[in-house]
Amino acid sequence: MKFLVISDMHGNVENLDKLDDVFKTVDGVLCAGDYAEFNKLETAKPVLEKLVSKHESIFSVIGNCDDPEFIGEVENQDASVHKTLVFHEGFAIAGSSGGSVFTNTTPNEREEADLLTDFQIVENSTESCADENGKWSNLILISHNPPKTEKCDSPCEGVHAGSQMLTDFIKEKAPVLVVTGHIHEGAAIEKIDNSTVINPGPLAEGKYALVDFEKKNGEWVLTNAELCKL
Numbered sequence: 001m002k003f004l005v006i007s008d009m010h011g012n013v014e015n016l017d018k019l020d021d022v023f024k025t026v027d028g029v030l031c032a033g034d035y036a037e038f039n040k041l042e043t044a045k046p047v048l049e050k051l052v053s054k055h056e057s058i059f060s061v062i063g064n065c066d067d068p069e070f071i072g073e074v075e076n077q078d079a080s081v082h083k084t085l086v087f088h089e090g091f092a093i094a095g096s097s098g099g100s101v102f103t104n105t106t107p108n109e110r111e112e113a114d115l116l117t118d119f120q121i122v123e124n125s126t127e128s129c130a131d132e133n134g135k136w137s138n139l140i141l142i143s144h145n146p147p148k149t150e151k152c153d154s155p156c157e158g159v160h161a162g163s164q165m166l167t168d169f170i171k172e173k174a175p176v177l178v179v180t181g182h183i184h185e186g187a188a189i190e191k192i193d194n195s196t197v198i199n200p201g202p203l204a205e206g207k208y209a210l211v212d213f214e215k216k217n218g219e220w221v222l223t224n225a226e227l228c229k230l
Contacts, residue, residue, distance in 0.1 A: 007032035007181025008202035011043030032181035034063030064099030151188035206230035
């Protein structure tokens with residue numbers, strides 16, 4: 001099972017076309033949002049329409065540069081995992097949209113606790129694949145706002161913009177993969193305990209990632225993750 005991981009398209013339709021050969025090789029697309037160019041909300045919809053034309057299995061949230069109501073457009077395209085839990089090929093995929101309050105210059109900035117409530121459905125799921133300690137074997141989280149990490153949330157050396165509350169949640173639930181974005185300079189692959197965290201970097205700059213899973217003993221196991229560039 002192979003996923004294409006993208007984020008921060010920021011109105012760039014052309015780079016989606018440049019990924020045509022990649023779209024043909026993957027089983028699904030994990031997208032961490034920011035469809036719109038900064039202060040140009042109208043640029044989001046063409047990107048979404050182009051993306052859903054490329055693959056039938058899109059799992060997406062929206063970002064801080066997107067109008068909060070744009071999530072309705074993503075839902076209409078059957079591509080949203082925001083505040084919900086979608087089951088696909090044995091994976092459970094949940095999402096959180098927007099970024100934490102920072103500059104108040106983008107339309108979808110939210111308090112840290114509000115961002116985390118988007119994952120409440122993971123706590124409440126009656127179809128949980130968690131073990132007796134509450135840890136999941138097949139969970140993928142997509143959060144535009146990054147958790148607090150070493151690299152994925154860092155715009156520059158010594159500065160971190162990630163959510164400690166999300167990091168704590170990841171440690172509690174042990175998702176197999178966490179997809180994030182938002183911090184353009186934070187393109188990286190790292191670990192929070194046994195969970196792999198990926199910020200692919202902005203697709204607007206030609207950056208993306210690929211992730212491979214293999215099924216072992218009835219469970220999906222991440223076998224490879226790599227950052228890529230057009």
